[in-house]
Structures are given as structure tokens and as C-alpha cells.
Amino acid sequence: MVTAAVFAKLGHNCWVVEIDDEKIEKLSRGEIPFYEPGLGELIAKNVSAGRLHFTKHYKEAIPGSEVIFICVGTPSIKGKIDLSYVYSAAKSVAENLQDPAIVVIKSTVPPGINAKIKKLMKNYTQVEFDLASVPEFLREGKALEDSLNPYRIVIGAEKKSVARNLLQLHRKIPGKRLVCNPVSAQLIKYAANAFLPMKISFANSIAILCDKFGAEVEEVMKGIGMDKRIGPDFLAAGLGYGGSCFPKDVAALISLSRAKGYSFAILKAVEKTNRNQVDYFVKKILRLCGGSVNNKILVVLGLSFKPGTSDIREARSLLVIEKLQKEGAKIRACDPVAIPEAKKILKGVDFFENPYKALKGAEALILVTEWEEYKNLDFLKIKSLMKSLLVIDGRNVYNRKKLERLGFIYEGIGK
Numbered sequence: 209m210v211t212a213a214v215f216a217k218l219g220h221n222c223w224v225v226e227i228d229d230e231k232i233e234k235l236s237r238g239e240i241p242f243y244e245p246g247l248g249e250l251i252a253k254n255v256s257a258g259r260l261h262f263t264k265h266y267k268e269a270i271p272g273s274e275v276i277f278i279c280v281g282t283p284s285i286k287g288k289i290d291l292s293y294v295y296s297a298a299k300s301v302a303e304n305l306q307d308p309a310i311v312v313i314k315s316t317v318p319p320g321i322n323a324k325i326k327k328l329m330k331n332y333t334q335v336e337f338d339l340a341s342v343p344e345f346l347r348e349g350k351a352l353e354d355s356l357n358p359y360r361i362v363i364g365a366e367k368k369s370v371a372r373n374l375l376q377l378h379r380k381i382p383g384k385r386l387v388c389n390p391v392s393a394q395l396i397k398y399a400a401n402a403f404l405p406m407k408i409s410f411a412n413s414i415a416i417l418c419d420k421f422g423a424e425v426e427e428v429m430k431g432i433g434m435d436k437r438i439g440p441d442f443l444a445a446g447l448g449y450g451g452s453c454f455p456k457d458v459a460a461l462i463s464l465s466r467a468k469g470y471s472f473a474i475l476k477a478v479e480k481t482n483r484n485q486v487d488y489f490v491k492k493i494l495r496l497c498g499g500s501v502n503n504k505i506l507v508v509l510g511l512s513f514k515p516g517t518s519d520i521r522e523a524r525s526l527l528v529i530e531k532l533q534k535e536g537a538k539i540r541a542c543d544p545v546a547i548p549e550a551k552k553i554l555k556g557v558d559f560f561e562n563p564y565k566a567l568k569g570a571e572a573l574i575l576v577t578e579w580e581e582y583k584n585l586d587f588l589k590i591k592s593l594m595k596s597l598l599v600i601d602g603r604n605v606y607n608r609k610k611l612e613r614l615g616f617i618y619e620g621i622g623k
């Protein structure tokens with residue numbers, strides 16, 4: 209949807225094929241089926257300008273199209289990558305091709321898979337087509353910002369003419385360009401989505417050392433990030449990474465490596481560190497609650513895997529809540545947009561849209577996802593609501609001095 213909305217904004221005529229009845233139903237009513245800032249407006253604008261169309265049928269969208277992007281999901285379960293959606297989309301594209309086209313794989317797929325996709329497609333069409341790889345690097349919640357102002361666009365194409373064509377298609381989008389072979393393009397995506405979690409897990413390990421030595425993790429990360437070779441981004445320590453990409457792609461790269469006879473030791477440690485971070489946090493909560501949370505009312509702020517999205521896939525909130533429930537805690541949970549998603553998974557949780565209502569009589573405020581509205585809470589008001597003045601900050605966003613001055617006990621991770 210983001211790819212289509214962005215190319216429509218740039219003046220192209222775009223069709224989106226979606227085979228899910230519920231999603232296409234929503235889209236035809238002008239609703240988008242998930243929360244992504246600015247996307248709904250951009251889609252509506254381009255639909256009314258006649259540049260963006262939605263359909264359930266490949267036969268309506270494929271004939272006459274010059275460039276076809278395959279953007280379907282490639283979920284992985286325990287590192288095993290499910291490519292069935294890619295194959296099914298490729299087959300349907302091939303069956304409906306009437307004119308030569310460039311087919312671009314945007315989905316995250318194992319390096320080297322294009323030969324197999326091409327062979328499959330050739331079984332269903334006589335029409336000439338080229339297969340290229342242009343991986344997606346956008347972040348959820350910042351999808352438009354990242355697509356309109358990317359760090360780079362990687363174009364994996366075997367033929368120079370195809371690369372030229374795709375460079376031309378992206379010409380109005382700023383950012384660096386890298387033209388390479390499709391296998392490299394596909395590995396670039398996995399390597400990027402493994403390197404960033406590696407930075408996060410490293411910062412989280414240093415945060416534990418900060419707790420032990422009495423250092424401030426933000427100062428330490430600022431200090432190392434000033435070195436251009438390290439860089440300041442993706443060093444925010446806390447509860448660790450979640451979402452639909454990092455956990456899946458780290459696991460997939462470990463498993464792809466194993467299949468080639470290589471044990472990717474660093475990435476295994478990255479995963480383990482990320483898992484441990486939740487346990488470390490829950491142990492902190494137990495200690496701060498006097499050794500037990502049994503029958504205590506705890507308020508968890510933030511359910512989505514990060515702010516700015518309704519996505520709760522691999523969200524740390526789910527793990528924190530389940531572990532606290534096992535210890536007998538009564539959980540009240542808040543989120544500005546992810547409650548409907550969370551309700552499908554979490555059981556025995558009381559959901560609140562208003563954090564102040566949730567905090568009434570609570571024994572601890574536990575910040576899990578740093579939504580703006582939770583960063584700027586009125587702690588003077590909260591002081592009059594809570595049973596115990598305890599704030600446990602899984603994202604290191606609150607000001608310790610300010611909270612302590614108000615009489616709260618405050619603890620972050622590595623602070």
C-alpha cells in the first residue's frame with residue numbers, strides 16, 4: 209500500500225491487488241486496515257485523483273502494467289521462511305501478463321530465490337518479463353517519511369536496461385542509490401535487519417552493565433555514538449526489539465546460514481540478549497514490588513511493538529504481561545491504538561484507553577512502549593491516584609529527578 213501510494217503521489221497510475229476480502233472491503237470504503245500516520249490521507253487523495261485503484265483481481269491490474277511490485281508477506285516461524293505468498297503472487301502475475309513487464313520483488317526473500325521464481329513464472333506465461341529485487345527498508349509508523357526520504361534505494365537487477373528503468377522510476381525520490389545483483393540486494397535487506405538489532409542488543413547488554421556499575425546508559429551510548437564509525441542511531445537501550453521484521457529476519461538469517469553450513473554465532477547472541485532483556489525487566493519489577501506481584505494491580509503502558517503503529521507482532525508488551533500474569537499480577541493495559549489487536553491475544557487483562565483511569569489504585573506504572581502521550585503524563589495527578597508510587601520504565605524515557613522529587617520510586621534499564 210505504501211509503495212502504491214508513493215508512486216501514485218509521484219504521478220504514476222497504480223493498481224493494488226489485495227486478495228483478502230476484509231481488507232479490500234475496507235479499502236473500497238476508503239479505510240486502511242492498520243494504523244500508519246498519513247497513509248490514509250495520501251491514499252484518499254490519490255484515489256480521488258484517479259491515480260490509485262484497488263482490486264481483488266489480478267486480471268484487472270496486471271495487463272498493461274509496466275512495473276509490477278510483489279510486496280506480500282514472508283512470515284517466518286522459528287526461522288523457517290514461508291514463501292507460499294510470494295510464489296502464489298508470482299504465479300498469478302505470470303498468468304495475467306499480456307505485455308512485457310519488469311516484476312520487482314519487494315518482499316524480503318532468501319538470497320538467490322529469483323531463479324526459482326522466474327522458472328515458476330515461465331510455466332504460466334510466454335510473455336517476456338524481467339525479474340528484479342528492490343528491497344523495502346521502511347519503518348512502521350514512519351512508512352511515508354522513510355519511503356519519500358530513504359537513506360538509500362537498492363536496485364538488484366541483472367540487466368543494465370532493467371536497472372536504468374528502475375532508477376528512472378525512482379528518480380523523484382531522494383537518497384543514495386546502489387545498483388547491484390539481485391542476490392546482493394536480497395542479502396542487503398537481511399544484513400541491515402540483522403545489524404540494527406545487533407546494535408540494540410549491544411546497547412541492552414551495556415545497559416545491564418550500567419545497572420551493575422552505576423553508569424547511565426544514555427550517556428554511554430551518546431559517547432560511543434559520537435564516533436562516526438559507530439553512529440548514534442539504534443542504540444536506545446530498554447526492553448529490546450519487537451515487530452514484524454527484526455525478530456523474523458534475524459531468525460531467518462540464522463536459519464539460512466545454518467542451511468549453508470554456517471553457524472551465525474553473533475546473531476544467536478543478539479536473539480538471546482533480546483529474550484533475556486524481558487526476563488531482566490520482569491525480575492526488576494518483582495524486586496521493586498517487594499519480591500512478589502501476586503494479586504497486585506500493575507499498569508502496563510503501551511502494547512504496540514513501538515509507538516506510531518497498531519502492530520503488536522512480537523511486541524515486548526505481550527511477553528512482559530504474560531510473565532507478570534504467571535506471577536499472579538492483575539494487569540491493566542493501555543494503548544492509544546493497539547487495544548483491538550491486543551484483545552485478540554491477551555487474556556485476563558483489563559484494557560483502558562485512559563491511563564489515568566487505569567492508574568487508580570495501582571501498585572506500579574510499567575512503561576513498555578514510549579508513545580508520546582505516555583512520555584508527557586501529569587505525574588502530579590498520578591501521584592494522587594496510585595496506591596504505591598512506583599514507576600518502572602522499560603524505555604528509559606522518564607526523568608528520574610523529576611519523579612523522585614514528586615516522591616516516586618523510579619527505575620529504568622541501565623539508569
Ligand code: UDX
Nearest residue numbers: 344345346347348442443444448449450451453513514
Ligand atoms: C525495521 C527497520 O528499521 C526497517 O528499516 C525495516 O524495513 C523493517 O524493520 P520497524 O520494525 O518498523 O523497522 O521498526 P524500528 O523503528 O526499526 O524498531 C524495531 C524495534 O526495535 C522496536 O521494537 C523498537 O522499540 C526497537 N528499538 C529501536 C530499540 O529497542 N532501540 C532502538 O534504538 C531502536
